Amino acid sequence: MAEIPDKPALEGLEAKWDVAWKDAGTYRFDRAAAEASGRDGVYSIDTPPPTASGSLHIGHVFSFTHTDIKARYERMRGKSVFYPMGWDDNGLPTERRVQNYYGVRCDPSLPYEEGFTPPFEGTTKTIKPADQVPISRRNFIELCERLTVEDEKQFEAVFRQLGLSVDWEQTYRTISDDTIRTSQLAFLRNIERGEAYQALAPTLWDIDFRSAIAQAELEDRDQQASYHRLAFHKADGTGDVHIETTRPELLPACVALVAHPDDERYRPLFGTNVRTPLFDVEVPVLPHPLAQPDKGSGIAMICTFGDMTDIIWWRELNLPNRTILGKDGRVIADAPDVIVSAAGREAYAELAGKTVFSAKKAVVDLLQARGELVEVSKPFTHPVKFFEKGDRPLEIVSTRQWYIRNGARDEQLRERLIAFGREMSWHPDFMRVRYENWTEGLTGDWLVSRQRFFGVPIPVWYGLDDRGERDYSRVIVPDVADLPVDPTVDVPTGFTEDQRGVPGGFDAERDIFDTWATSSLTPQLVGGWERDESLWNLVSPFDLRPQGQDIIRTWLFSTMLRSVLEDDRAPWRDAAVSGFIVDPDRKKMSKSKGNVVTPADILSTHGSDAVRYWAASSRLGADAAFDPQNPTQVKIGRRLAIKILNAAKFVLSFPVPADAEITHALDASMLVTLDGVVAEATKALEGYDHARALEVTESFFWTFCDDYLELVKERAYDRTDVGQPSAALALRTALSTLLRLLAPVVSFATEEAWSWFEDGSIHTAAWPEPAGGTGDPAVLSAVGEALVGIRRAKTEAKASQKTPVARLVLGAPADRLAALRLAEGDLKAVGRIADLSYAETAATAVVEIEFGEA
RNA sequence: GGGCGAUUGGCGCAGCUGGUAGCGCGCUUCCUUCACACGGAAGAGGUCGUGGGUUCAAGUCCCGCAUCGCCCACCA
Numbered sequence: 001m002a003e004i005p006d007k008p009a010l011e012g013l014e015a016k017w018d019v020a021w022k023d024a025g026t027y028r029f030d031r032a033a034a035e036a037s038g039r040d041g042v043y044s045i046d047t048p049p050p051t052a053s054g055s056l057h058i059g060h061v062f063s064f065t066h067t068d069i070k071a072r073y074e075r076m077r078g079k080s081v082f083y084p085m086g087w088d089d090n091g092l093p094t095e096r097r098v099q100n101y102y103g104v105r106c107d108p109s110l111p112y113e114e115g116f117t118p119p120f121e122g123t124t125k126t127i128k129p130a131d132q133v134p135i136s137r138r139n140f141i142e143l144c145e146r147l148t149v150e151d152e153k154q155f156e157a158v159f160r161q162l163g164l165s166v167d168w169e170q171t172y173r174t175i176s177d178d179t180i181r182t183s184q185l186a187f188l189r190n191i192e193r194g195e196a197y198q199a200l201a202p203t204l205w206d207i208d209f210r211s212a213i214a215q216a217e218l219e220d221r222d223q224q225a226s227y228h229r230l231a232f233h234k235a236d237g238t239g240d241v242h243i244e245t246t247r248p249e250l251l252p253a254c255v256a257l258v259a260h261p262d263d264e265r266y267r268p269l270f271g272t273n274v275r276t277p278l279f280d281v282e283v284p285v286l287p288h289p290l291a292q293p294d295k296g297s298g299i300a301m302i303c304t305f306g307d308m309t310d311i312i313w314w315r316e317l318n319l320p321n322r323t324i325l326g327k328d329g330r331v332i333a334d335a336p337d338v339i340v341s342a343a344g345r346e347a348y349a350e351l352a353g354k355t356v357f358s359a360k361k362a363v364v365d366l367l368q369a370r371g372e373l374v375e376v377s378k379p380f381t382h383p384v385k386f387f388e389k390g391d392r393p394l395e396i397v398s399t400r401q402w403y404i405r406n407g408a409r410d411e412q413l414r415e416r417l418i419a420f421g422r423e424m425s426w427h428p429d430f431m432r433v434r435y436e437n438w439t440e441g442l443t444g445d446w447l448v449s450r451q452r453f454f455g456v457p458i459p460v461w462y463g464l465d466d467r468g469e470r471d472y473s474r475v476i477v478p479d480v481a482d483l484p485v486d487p488t489v490d491v492p493t494g495f496t497e498d499q500r501g502v503p504g505g506f507d508a509e510r511d512i513f514d515t516w517a518t519s520s521l522t523p524q525l526v527g528g529w530e531r532d533e534s535l536w537n538l539v540s541p542f543d544l545r546p547q548g549q550d551i552i553r554t555w556l557f558s559t560m561l562r563s564v565l566e567d568d569r570a571p572w573r574d575a576a577v578s579g580f581i582v583d584p585d586r587k588k589m590s591k592s593k594g595n596v597v598t599p600a601d602i603l604s605t606h607g608s609d610a611v612r613y614w615a616a617s618s619r620l621g622a623d624a625a626f627d628p629q630n631p632t633q634v635k636i637g638r639r640l641a642i643k644i645l646n647a648a649k650f651v652l653s654f655p656v657p658a659d660a661e662i663t664h665a666l667d668a669s670m671l672v673t674l675d676g677v678v679a680e681a682t683k684a685l686e687g688y689d690h691a692r693a694l695e696v697t698e699s700f701f702w703t704f705c706d707d708y709l710e711l712v713k714e715r716a717y718d719r720t721d722v723g724q725p726s727a728a729l730a731l732r733t734a735l736s737t738l739l740r741l742l743a744p745v746v747s748f749a750t751e752e753a754w755s756w757f758e759d760g761s762i763h764t765a766a767w768p769e770p771a772g773g774t775g776d777p778a779v780l781s782a783v784g785e786a787l788v789g790i791r792r793a794k795t796e797a798k799a800s801q802k803t804p805v806a807r808l809v810l811g812a813p814a815d816r817l818a819a820l821r822l823a824e825g826d827l828k829a830v831g832r833i834a835d836l837s838y839a840e841t842a843a844t845a846v847v848e849i850e851f852g853e854a
Numbered sequence: 855g856g857g858c859g860a861u862u863g864g865c866g867c868a869g870c871u872g873g874u875a876g877c878g879c880g881c882u883u884c885c886u887u888c889a890c891a892c893g894g895a896a897g898a899g900g901u902c903g904u905g906g907g908u909u910c911a912a913g914u915c916c917c918g919c920a921u922c923g924c925c926c927a928c929c930a
Binding site: 007220227244245246247258290291292295298303306307309310311313382383384428430433434437443552553582618624625630632633635636638641643646647648649650652691692695698705706709710713788791792794795796798800802803 | 858865866867868870878879885886890893894895897923926927928929930
């Protein structure tokens with residue numbers, strides 16, 4: 001046990017207890033205990049792995065604190081808590097950060113350079129792509145690893161300062177060998193069961209990242225556009241048909257016109273052909289119900305591919321593919337074969353090699369020059385699809401990609417996914433709806449391949465035919481025992497390296513997995529799936545998945561999918577979804593808006609307990625305001641933490657006789673009231689309502705300090721008073737209970753105070769149970785009311801609370817008077833009242849007061 | 855266009871299975887150093903976005919509307 005300092009303070013507690021907890025292994029997952037107790041004795045958490053590229057933000061502090069509170073509660077309840085930490089270090093954010101940080105970019109065609117030194121180290125300005133030094137894939141990946149390791153150290157430091165009760169021996173990275181092995185193994189199983197497949201199809205494509213993008217990574221952004229009214233010429237020469245488009249540059253990719261089947265204006269045209277302006281290509285006019293008569297001129301051109309609707313029309317109307325955009329977002333050199341006229345080919349030549357933006361201008365100029373641009377509308381804004389991490393609108397190009405079936409085209413699977421979602425508990429419950437909406441609204445299978453570099457390689461090769469072309473029907477998979485593999489380096493069983501890339505040999509898949517394809521396996525990654533079966537059985541399915549509401553469609557959905565495909569069950573029992581942080585203007589905080597506050601400063605300035613308190617006072621799913629200039633709630637938390645230290649010090653100053661018993665009605669009343677608080681806080685925490693648990697506990701704590709402690713301090717101090725042992729014991733009991741109730745939130749101050757009178761960590765102490773005393777709660781509340789009355793009388797007299805009172809008549813309802821008499825001594829002591837008498841009144845109040853010594 | 859959530863004193867929030875509103879901050883006044891000035895006490899201040907309905911009784915249940923936020927959408 002530690003000495004009680006003269007002047008307790010919060011400063012330094014974080015560093016002190018972080019080391020102490022680490023040395024004692026306070027939060028270590030006790031595998032032996034878990035094995036002894038079995039799955040039911042374990043509480044396992046599928047912790048979100050923060051993206052290790054850059055810095056943590058206040059939102060991380062917020063949501064991770066929510067999880068930590070529950071973890072600490074379950075630990076005190078006697079569970080072996082499995083609380084790991086992961087870092088999501090693969091993927092685009094890391095690549096982009098590495099490009100900027102070191103001034104490099106990946107060029108897979110380059111050879112590996114031993115001992116490569118990057119041109120920059122930690123630049124603050126953005127380096128233009130043209131100035132980035134091209135390096136090999138292996139060099140690039142090495143830099144990714146180097147940088148993420150550094151970031152992860154900083155992240156751990158912040159989380160330790162915050163006091164997360166993570167078992168820091170249970171960590172994983174989404175780029176480690178173990179992870180790659182697990183990710184590849186799960187994918188091979190998907191292939192085996194026919195859940196993963198490859199297909200050549202129109203794909204949403206980011207021209208800057210040069211990679212395919214999945215539906216879950218889309219976001220709409222408003223863009224300026226104008227309708228361009230173009231004249232198509234009827235093939236029979238009887239006139240023109242006007243269409244409107246925002247994308248005239250796609251005119252050479254036009255494959256048909258489309259109007260609604262019931263549209264009288266265009267009905268006569270169905271089945272006929274028209275010729276495109278400029279390029280003079282004959283295309284059919286077709287009916288399709290998705291065409292909207294009230295939009296534009298009511299008839300649209302279908303291009304391969306301008307938007308998602310084009311894909312649907314193209315597929316359902318069985319149209320040819322005349323893609324003109326390359327993967328770099330520029331118009332490809334070769335015109336579609338159907339453009340045969342000299343004028344058409346000349347026009348196309350003007351566009352070849354141009355970006356979408358320039359090509360649009362060129363087409364408009366050409367159309368204008370030939371008088372075929374009828375009209376250009378005023379610019380307006382409309383939503384355009386972007387990759388959520390991208391800077392330019394997505395294009396749609398035809399590419400070969402890998403997909404995992406997700407229920408979009410399989411009603412049975414979709415229904416199972418929803419059914420498992422209903423088996424789980426969601427906190428708050430309405431978050432389930434978002435999951436269901438997403439699942440029901442899926443438009444296609446999950447595109448998991450990415451044309452990127454830093455990630456888990458897709459573990460396949462393709463057989464090559466005798467001309468050296470990939471035969472996509474001959475997918476070669478590795479032996480499970482050989483995982484992890486990098487197909488670009490490793491050789492499939494039955495082949496030799498010299499068969500790489502030669503006719504009759506093999507060719508490596510160069511794509512990597514989407515980061516979610518690996519993140520969707522976090523339970524498997526951390527739980528020892530196919531690596532440590534006994535661990536897996538102890539922790540899975542996990543108790544808790546904590547996460548942000550913004551990634552329900554990605555992380556939560558995909559984790560559920562993988563679990564259902566692999567094990568036919570939900571991966572967790574509970575999902576706790578935190579809200580996000582909004583600034584004082586109610587805007588979501590995000591890097592792009594530049595209003596992000598870094599947590600390290602906040603933690604240092606106000607103390608971790610204060611910040612934890614702020615986080616704890618928001619319920620799950622509720623957005624929380626945070627004003628870095630004036631973090632009110634944080635300051636309140638700080639006040640609470642300081643009060644805890646001071647109150648503990650005070651309570652511990654009263655000696656508790658060895659044979660002390662609760663004999664006084666007021667003490668018994670306080671303790672039985674506290675029992676109710678324990679019951680309520682416990683119930684709240686069981687239901688993931690940490691805010692409610694904190695509220696009832698905190699509320700009682702202030703009553704305890706302001707009223708009860710004031711009332712009994714004289715008695716507790718006076719060893720000659722027969723009521724002394726009772727008061728001292730009650731105080732000590734309440735302190736112990738309150739500290740434990742507050743420990744999950746105010747983890748540092750409670751641990752500090754605990755160390756003054758108990759051995760061992762409060763965080764492994766038993767969660768309090770109601771003591772089941774026989775007190776009457778009415779006594780404490782009646783005396784509390786009387787105390788307010790006495791104080792008011794003194795305040796109104798502008799007297800100090802310590803002013804002696806010669807005589808005081810206390811009025812109260814009859815049933816309350818009895819309670820007051822039971823605590824008469826304490827009331828007289830706290831009010832410095834010499835002569836206290838009573839009167840029956842409707843409400844509790846001071847009837848007469850006479851100041852002065854007795 | 856669809857879905858979800860929010861709307862309670864100046865601000866941030868509680869109000870569980872319906873019975874005429876609570877907490878904290880801020881504010882006003884006062885006290886004070888024997889746990890706590892990173893302190894203590896008392897007080898003023900809302901009829902609960904809006905229009906209906908159910909009920910003896912509605913922030914609290916039902917329907918409509920408005921505003922804000924988030925998510926989704928096949929937006930030529």
